[in-house]
Amino acid sequence: MAAPTSPDAIRDVNTRYHDGAAADYDAKWGIDWGQIGREQVLGKIRKALGGAIPTFGRSLEVGAGTGYFSLHLLMAGVVGEATCTDIAPGMVDVLRGNADRLGLQVDARVADAEALPFEDGSFDLVVGHAVLHHLPDLQQAFSEFFRVLRPGGVVVFAGEPSRYGDRLAGVPKRAATAVAPVWRAAVRASAAPEGLSDGGVENHELEQHVDVHAFVPGDLEVVARDAGFGDIHVRGEELLANWFGWTNRALEATAVPDEVPMAWKQYAFHGYLALQKVDRGLLEGRLPAAVFYNLLVSARRPA
Numbered sequence: 652m653a654a655p656t657s658p659d660a661i662r663d664v665n666t667r668y669h670d671g672a673a674a675d676y677d678a679k680w681g682i683d684w685g686q687i688g689r690e691q692v693l694g695k696i697r698k699a700l701g702g703a704i705p706t707f708g709r710s711l712e713v714g715a716g717t718g719y720f721s722l723h724l725l726m727a728g729v730v731g732e733a734t735c736t737d738i739a740p741g742m743v744d745v746l747r748g749n750a751d752r753l754g755l756q757v758d759a760r761v762a763d764a765e766a767l768p769f770e771d772g773s774f775d776l777v778v779g780h781a782v783l784h785h786l787p788d789l790q791q792a793f794s795e796f797f798r799v800l801r802p803g804g805v806v807v808f809a810g811e812p813s814r815y816g817d818r819l820a821g822v823p824k825r826a827a828t829a830v831a832p833v834w835r836a837a838v839r840a841s842a843a844p845e846g847l848s849d850g851g852v853e854n855h856e857l858e859q860h861v862d863v864h865a866f867v868p869g870d871l872e873v874v875a876r877d878a879g880f881g882d883i884h885v886r887g888e889e890l891l892a893n894w895f896g897w898t899n900r901a902l903e904a905t906a907v908p909d910e911v912p913m914a915w916k917q918y919a920f921h922g923y924l925a926l927q928k929v930d931r932g933l934l935e936g937r938l939p940a941a942v943f944y945n946l947l948v949s950a951r952r953p954a
């Protein structure tokens with residue numbers, strides 16, 4: 652399949668891929684609905700804002716997927732009322748199921764981040780995780796975030812791949828793919844059929860076309876400023892944790908998931924959390940944002 656070039660084709664590929672991936676999304680990415688997941692989400696929001704997290708009355712999440720950010724923000728009492736949107740109807744269905752299981756009320760709707768179906772000034776917070784890099788027209792999206800925020804409202808995005816971090820992450824991914832047969836023999840797992848964790852082979856093919864940006868911090872500053880935002884901060888997080896995480900994820904993706912031993916999963920999970928602490932304590936704040944894997948941006952609509 653040729654890479655999509657028009658904005659409509661990019662949105663179409665994103666819709667189809669994420670629809671196909673929705674049912675297994677939480678398992679694939681190890682999304683945790685307990686205390687550990689909540690701490691992860693709150694840690695990212697705190698880092699993006701550069702300090703304590705205030706409370707927000709009404710929030711809007713774009714590209715909400717299965718609800719990872721909004722449902723945790725509701726459970727933590729950071730937001731009072733959550734509206735969640737995503738371009739993929741399959742994701743919105745899974746999100747509604749997750750909210751029901753957790754006993755949470757959300758307004759969940761299918762919507763494109765670049766054309767939000769809400770009145771001007773409707774929200775106190777616009778939030779998102781790992782979504783900006785899928786949007787064909789980032790400037791239009793930020794204009795929409797600005798429009799639907801009340802004056803003084805805050806926008807926060809986390810989990811956006813940095814251009815250099817993305818290149819650096821290619822090294823452990825390639826190394827892991829090369830040694831995967833040896834690793835599978837060591838943990839006694841068989842090779843997974845292609846596309847197993849992506850909703851099938853056809854969907855797996857789409858995956859290579861859903862990411863349309865990797866950013867340098869200045870890219871995010873410029874779109875936020877041109878949309879009218881002030882008080883803009885772009886920060887970076889996770890270097891060692893991402894190398895470790897991508898290595899293990901690339902290895903695991905080659906094996907039948909049920910055959911990966913629990914001991915390995917525990918090692919991968921706790922190793923990732925430990926390296927996050929090393930990144931936080933030693934590297935973040937000392938190295939430039941651009942070298943980290945993830946970028947976080949926060950900004951405010953002037954009052």
Ligand SMILES: C[S@@+](CC[C@H](N)C(=O)[O-])C[C@H]1O[C@@H](n2cnc3c(N)ncnc32)[C@H](O)[C@@H]1O
Nearest residue numbers: 665669714715716719738739763764780781785
């Ligand atoms: C990598 S997933 C992240 C999901 C969720 N935020 C999370 O962190 O688990 C990206 C999400 O963005 C959604 N998406 C892609 N393009 C979009 C668009 N133009 N408008 C709204 N959502 C979009 C996808 O359907 C998908 O659910």
